[in-house]
Amino acid sequence: MFDNLSERLESSFKLLKGQGRITEVNIAETLKDVRRALLDADVNFKIAKEFTKDVKEKALGANVLNAVKPGQLMVKIVRDELAQLMGGTAEEIDLKRQPAVILMAGLQGSGKTTFSGKLAGFLKNKKSKNPLLVAGDVYRPAAIDQLKVVGEQIGAPVYTEEGNKNPVKIAKAAIKEAKTKGHDVVIVDTAGRLAVDEDMMKEISAIKDAINPHEILFVVDSMTGQDAVNTAKEFNDRLDFNGVILTKLDGDTRGGAALSIRKVVDKPIKFVGTGEKLDALDVFHPDRMADRILGMGDVVSxxxxxxxxxxxxxxxxxxxxxxxxxxxxxxxxxxxxxxxxxxxxxxxxxxxxxxxxxxxxxxxxxxxxxxxxxxxxxxxxxxxxxxxxxxxxxxxxxxxxxxxxxxxxxxxxxxxxxxxxxxxxxxxxxxxxxxxxxxxx
Known part of the structure; x- marks a missing residue:
């Protein structure tokens, strides 16, 4: 995760030598290398350019204490800007209402069904909730069976309606079932869809209108890089979702999605998937992720x-x-x-x-x-x-x-x-x- 970006940024800071003030002359090569590192990590060009511009404004003319070298100060400034770029602070999902209804959306193969199970396990084990999973993917072969297996592994029931191919009716009936049986969270898994598929986009909009979810979470495969950011924008224009879920962040990803998505859609990354196991789910902390990108570790986590x-x-x-x-x-x-x-x-x-x-x-x-x-x-x-x-x-x-x-x-x-x-x-x-x-x- 972010290994290549971490190495590139580390080598960038080594270009900044000397004591005293940071000047436009001695910072130029460092910022150019930082921008290249971000672009290589699949960060949007405009965002990379704005990022280095913000870093430059904060760094120029900053007095360097005797005990701190310019390179060390630059690390601190870049770290703070990275955290800000990714959202600044962690934002969890809204669970105030009873039952809290969470609608999952995303592309085919993004990991919605697995994440739905992970989220149910997280809420059950760490938040003492009683979640109900809803099998709303009526198109993909074995999608319902997959959710049943995941639900059984984490100890959460799965609402299904065999033979019903109407996800709107399934979702509405599931919420009624949750109220009857005392479930305080309802997680509605839906079919993967392309933003260009008008019929499928109308369908998930209809589900949203029918169940009025308290949270709409857009699940995206972080390994798709900048394409993930573009897709997120298209989905957000239609659904106005509440947050982003980045799956497969443990894979061979360049990190561009994590660094760009907040800036593009102005919605927080709420969770990240960090492995295949059902407990491999973390609340996303921008400041901690910035520390890890810059090799500072993450002792708190x-x-x-x-x-x-x-x-x-x-x-x-x-x-x-x-x-x-x-x-x-x-x-x-x-x-x-x-x-x-x-x-x-x-x-x-x-x-x-x-x-x-x-x-x-x-x-x-x-x-x-x-x-x-x-x-x-x-x-x-x-x-x-x-x-x-x-x-x-x-x-x-x-x-x-x-x-x-x-x-x-x-x-x-x-x-x-x-x-x-x-x-x-x-x-x-x-x-x-x-x-x-x-x-x-």
Whole structure:
């Protein structure tokens, strides 16, 4: 995500050298390179030009403190302008009314059905809502079945009417059903359509008029780049939607849609899809995204993800085991599972300032822990709980059982010993005092 843009911007700032004031002379080459980087990221030319113009106005004549170099000041200015370009602050969906009706719109293949399920899961698990999914795509083969599968996975019911090919009537009946059964959110999935398909555009306009949704969300595949922005404008002219959803932001995308769409349609990006899993959905924070684009990490989002997976009772038990030096391979495996629940490993690493850049060229994916898990699962319960009993013959058996070799088993056991030692130190008085002194929310 934004890897190429991040690298290009970083190299642009290196062009700005020297101490003291930023002048039109020493800023010219940097801004030219920044504009090229934005254009290469598929940002609209007019927006890229306006962006560098705004940066120039803010940078020219700015006094540079003795402790700050011109390049560092430029990073700060570009960061603030990027955040502003993408909307400035996060905007979530309106859920005040009961039931809150959300209408999904977008092109074919943009990911509306999957996102509808992700949104239902997000509202159910993080907002304590009781959502009802509505299968309003009556044209695409297996669309209804796909939504049923997604609904079952997240534990949300799906309203369908077999044989009914009228999405307007289906949506109206679903809202009536939601009121009867106490659902406080209704998410209406609709068929994908092209803005040039007049009949299909009239249909979604008719759905809008019939159900008067509180939120209309336009779902767009971020990998389509500038085309996504143009399509968003055409849909907005017809529907006047409330917000944009960018899917597949974890893919090989240049980022132009994320950077341009707010400026073009004047509607906020509300959520981004960051993976195929049903929990791979994030509220869009322009300021945090700007930090990540410039390689500053996103510690706030990282902490939020960790808190979502934090089990207080489990943490207390683990702390007791650490204090007694009883941390074992079962605990180690449990910690791996917690980390995996937080999301893609490379994505998590990119949230740590400085680490993301170092890992860009490394092949890290969701299978990063696969070998470690296989080795631990090849151990007997006694071996997991008492690592000290794992001798040479046991290591050979574990290697054979996990499809690895003895060297990999030895390496894991050594790493585990070092981890246990480090975690015991972290549970010492010094760490407890630090935690005790942290501000309470």
């Amino acid at each position: 990282l902490v939020e993800r960790a808190q979502e997976q934090f089990d207080e009772e489990q943490a207390r038990k683990l702390n007791k085991k650490l204090a007694k030096n009883q941390f074992d391979f079962d605990d180690f495996l449990g910690q791996i599972q917690q980390i995996k629940k937080m999301g893609n490993i490379k994505d998590l690493a990119s949230m740590i300032p400085g680490v993301g850049k170092a890992l860009k060229k490394m092949d890290i994916d969701d299978d990063a822990f696969k070998g470690i898990e296989a080795i631990i699962r090849a151990m007997t319960p006694s071996e997991r709980q008492q690592p000290n009993i794992i001798n040479g013959s046991r290591r050979k058996r574990i290697a054979d059982g996990s499809g690895t070799n003895v060297q990999e088993v030895n390496r894991l056991i050594k790493q585990f010993a070092e981890t246990r030692k480090m975690m015991k130190a972290m549970s010492s008085g010094k760490m407890k005092n630090m935690m005790r002194n942290m501000p309470q929310q």
